Amino acid sequence: MAEFQAEDFSEKQKIYVLTEFPYPSGSGLHIGHAFTYTGGDVYARFQRMQGRNVLFPIGWDAFGLPTENYAIRTGQKPQDVTKTNTENYREQMNALGFSFDWSRVVNTTDPTYYKWTQWIFVKLFEQGLAYKAEMPINWCPSCKVGLANEEVINGHCERCGTEVTRRRISQWVVRITQYADRLIAGLEQTEFIEKVKAAQVNWIGRSQGAQIRFQVNDRDDSLEIFTTRPDTLWGCTFMVIAPEHALVPEVMDRPEVAEYVEGSRKRSELERTEASRPKEGVFSGLTARHPATNRELPIWISDFVLPSYGTGAIMAVPAHDDRDHQFALRYGLPIQPVILPDADAEWDFSKAAYTGMEGRVVNSGPIDGLSPSDAIPVSIDWLASQGLGERAVSYHLRDWIFSRQHYWGEPIPMIYCRECGWNPVPEDQLPVLLPEVERYEPTDTGESPLANIPGWVDVPCPRCGGPGRRETDTMPNWAGSDWYFLRYCDPHNDGALADMDKLRYWMPVDVYIGGDEHNTLHLLYSRFIYQFLHDLGVVPPEYPEPYRRRLSHGVILGPDGQRMSKSRGNVIVPQEYVDQYGADSVRVYLLFMGPYDATMAWNERALLGVRRFLDRFHRFVRDHAGQGEESGPGVRAAVNRLGKDVAEDTASFKYNTAIAHMMETLNRLQDLAESGGDQRERVAEHELRTFSQILAPYAPFTAESCWQLAGGENSVHKTSWPVYDPALELEELVTIAIQVNGKLRGTVDVPHQTAEAEIRRLAESQPGIAKFLHDREVTKVIYVPMRTMNFVVK
């Protein structure tokens, strides 16, 4: 398949078409893969025919829990399972005719690849962007294993269905929040569609507000809170802190506090973040002083306050926040209105909080009489002048928990020494290879299975040479997919993750095709890692962002219109349909179903319709091959036009209409070639070959066969896209719509460049139109050249 290899530094214009690489599961390629890669393949093939140097690579995102589980179940090595699966994937991809550059395959589980994944981690650590912290993880008490968020389905373990609880474990965390503002700002340099940009901005969730200090009574401590509504400060009647807050251990001697905190700890993340759960809490026994009014404010503890957002503490303003209002009603805490709504002067604050921004601030000292939006900056300035607080920004985005307690992942290349602390494995000792072990079962303690291999764990400290201990956690699945697109540019490089000149040639990715489900996490993580590498200077400084465009493909539902799932039994396996109808039918059908980004149900009858079209074309070519003379004018014009239409649609990913154009043109050619009488036209091999070329990106096998039948030499896939001849189109008649008062009353067919006056004469002479003009006064005639003419009459 050497024919599809991309050429480094070619003089041709480059284009980098990237599709998300698959996780090679045991069940083989699924329909979503077929859909994604067909979309990428058509575009790549089309661009090659346009004379571009196309990089269309593929690889394997092969680390992951299913392989590890399967290996445990069957007693195989994950390495061997991966090998079997990737070979199967490759075979099925070839059956579908994907024109990947197989010389650039990347495999995240290959030590020559994950050496660089580990290298990136070492750099993160060296730059202070990776740190150890006690973080709660999702814990399956039955499997005795920590689960990533994506392995928790509705609060239950993906594997065994047991309800997941929380457990605190010391983990590696990556400081992605440090890049939050840049990740937002960088979006401006991309051409992502609005939806994707919005998803990213939303996920980062930047809010502006104020940080305010409250003095805790009878103690030295002060309580810091974050709020986006400092204008409601004077309405604060109590405070709430999370059970994880640093103040809590100091009041654990109160039995009711201890009981509440204990109960909360047992609650799963799912339960805890359930918004409809009644707001419950416990009084801490502490009070704080209102910074403006000196009023005494009780400090409550409740787990509706999240430890991981803001400061883990809030000022409660029950008059103007729904949650605080619920809490106040439950425990009989005072409600103090400080904003009167414009619309409803009689607002009943005992019934509901007023959270709107329209209104007037009252009972609030220096900000009285202002509108809430004006009051926000004024209140912050006032707080700052009193030394009580300042402007602050908070993000929904959290630092990224980077440890997984699994075997089948990249070992985190760190060594712990009692004397020197954490040190990275020196670069010349990378990669830290995954040891081959007999058993992959998780440990009872929640540690990675690697912790059970003393010969691997115990190593000298790279700094002092004393006894050290390897990190036994592995990296999350995201790690390998964060930078794979860089490796495709230079997949065999031993001395760097990729050569700078090659990156400069191929980057950025021109089109990245993937699923909506990766529009937030994967896209954000990989943009972050790219920006980090940009700061390190190992990617071209002139490209601040890795992806120019992001295209999200749609979803194929089962024949019943439901999402495909094994339990519903509506899963479509592409290979079965390839066997039955041929790869081209499956390819063309997938793209013909609807717009590339739509959600569509599988319909085997429609697939059959596509098969009929391909068969009909093949028959047509066979029946008309050998008629070596020139085609009739209608045939020439139709095929000429087709090349232009399909090129336009393909370039803008409107595959469904491109295919419709091909069907339409075949219908037209059949009419012209097979009708009786004077209209009948000859179809010569030249047009049959041109049509085959146009079909080639979509149905590569059928097109090749037809190309040969029509006397084509070599391979249709090595030809250039047919050149459009505008002169041919000018020979065709144009149909112009004739309206009277905006209503269609007829049409006239005229040659191109017919004068307006002539069109008007033809229209007025047509009885079906004339009868609407008869006896009326034409006040105006609007003419849109070569499209429509509208008579305005009284």
Added chain:
RNA sequence: GGGGCGAUGGCGGAAUCGGCAGACGCAAUGGACUUAAAAUCCAUCGGUGGCAACACCGUGAGGGUUCGACCCCCUCUCGCCCCACCA
């Protein structure tokens, strides 16, 4: 609650910049070929009225702008997707 998107025949969907609504395909109906079936081919296929020519209505609902609106503006209804106790 926040954000994004959408609503067109029996179905999936077309319609470049506001200019012939329903391309293309599926399903359906009638017919040809066949002993029969499959395959293939021909015809019809938004609604109402009409033998027909033709006329009127029609892009979720209501209003507006315009010579002309699926497309632009306002109000509303419904649906899908993502995020969500985020202070």
